[in-house]
Amino acid sequence: MSAQRRPEYLGDPTLARVMRRPQWILALVFALVVAGVFAWLGQWQMSNAIRTDADPVVDTEVVRPLAEAASTGSGVTELGAGAIVEVRGAFVPGDSRTLSPRQNDGVSGTWVVGHFVTEAPEAEAGAHLAVAIGWAPDEAAAERALDELDADPAFAESRLLEGRFMPPDGPKIPDHAADPQTLQSMMPAHLANLWTGVDAPVYAGYLVLHDGAGAAPLLGALDAIDSVPPLPPETVNWLNVFYAIEWVVFAGFAVFFWFRLTRDAWEKEHELQQLQAAEADPR
Numbered sequence: 001m002s003a004q005r006r007p008e009y010l011g012d013p014t015l016a017r018v019m020r021r022p023q024w025i026l027a028l029v030f031a032l033v034v035a036g037v038f039a040w041l042g043q044w045q046m047s048n049a050i051r052t053d054a055d056p057v058v059d060t061e062v063v064r065p066l067a068e069a070a071s072t073g074s075g076v077t078e079l080g081a082g083a084i085v086e087v088r089g090a091f092v093p094g095d096s097r098t099l100s101p102r103q104n105d106g107v108s109g110t111w112v113v114g115h116f117v118t119e120a121p122e123a124e125a126g127a128h129l130a131v132a133i134g135w136a137p138d139e140a141a142a143e144r145a146l147d148e149l150d151a152d153p154a155f156a157e158s159r160l161l162e163g164r165f166m167p168p169d170g171p172k173i174p175d176h177a178a179d180p181q182t183l184q185s186m187m188p189a190h191l192a193n194l195w196t197g198v199d200a201p202v203y204a205g206y207l208v209l210h211d212g213a214g215a216a217p218l219l220g221a222l223d224a225i226d227s228v229p230p231l232p233p234e235t236v237n238w239l240n241v242f243y244a245i246e247w248v249v250f251a252g253f254a255v256f257f258w259f260r261l262t263r264d265a266w267e268k269e270h271e272l273q274q275l276q277a278a279e280a281d282p283r
Contacts, residue, residue, distance in 0.1 A: 009270035018266040031258035035251040042247030049240030065122040069165050072127050072201030076167035082230030086162045089118040093150045095195045098142045099183040104135040104226055110142035115195045130188040130206035134222025145222050161214050163207040164227045
């Protein structure tokens with residue numbers, strides 16, 4: 001079955017003459033205004049898609065005092081998240097906890113997390129900081145390492161630690177069969193409710209201990225936790241780019257819609273002329 005051919009209209013009025021009529025010129029002006037607004041919105045969306053802010057670029061791999069990366073009065077900022085810091089203080093025996101499951105080099109296991117009271121000048125004196133000390137392949141090994149740490153008198157001595165300061169995990173609902181007291185998310189605010197003697201502010205983030213000279217007596221049978229540098233912030237927001245393209249398409253559609261309405265009006269005039277001619281000549 002052959003496709004129906006579009007009828008060809010000859011004679012007056014021509015499509016160009018219909019387009020030049022006042023009402024369609026006004027409609028064109030309106031369509032161009034709408035298209036201009038859409039084009040401006042597309043340009044605005046594109047400008048937001050590319051980050052041109054002048055935020056200082058911080059080298060997270062340069063060791064600096066914790067006081068320069070974070071404070072207890074605020075959450076973890078973009079400039080402090082993932083930064084390598086040093087902090088002096090002492091662990092609180094009896095407040096260490098295990099946290100699982102935690103990945104280390106792609107293997108699931110358990111962290112040993114300590115309660116660290118910070119000292120000046122590297123941090124706020126007397127503040128509380130959660131420290132991820134090390135990783136064990138299973139809960140039993142982590143518990144043994146935890147007991148050894150708490151039993152060691154040197155565990156409570158003042159020491160200088162180095163590690164990566166990380167933002168807290170999001171809350172996680174434990175499985176219905178799991179112990180509700182089992183820690184599954186690294187949330188210092190929750191740990192503070194389990195620690196003893198918390199009478200000062202708590203850092204919102206936590207420290208992932210690095211395998212250095214100060215960490216050697218702490219690790220023992222534990223493995224050092226992976227410390228991965230944070231990814232650089234994206235300079236292009238692709239969702240905004242997609243929205244900008246949409247606005248450009250809308251701008252083109254506004255002009256096309258005017259053309260379509262004008263052509264429909266032109267075709268209707270010719271169809272009316274043909275109908276009137278058929279009525280005048282009944283043969």
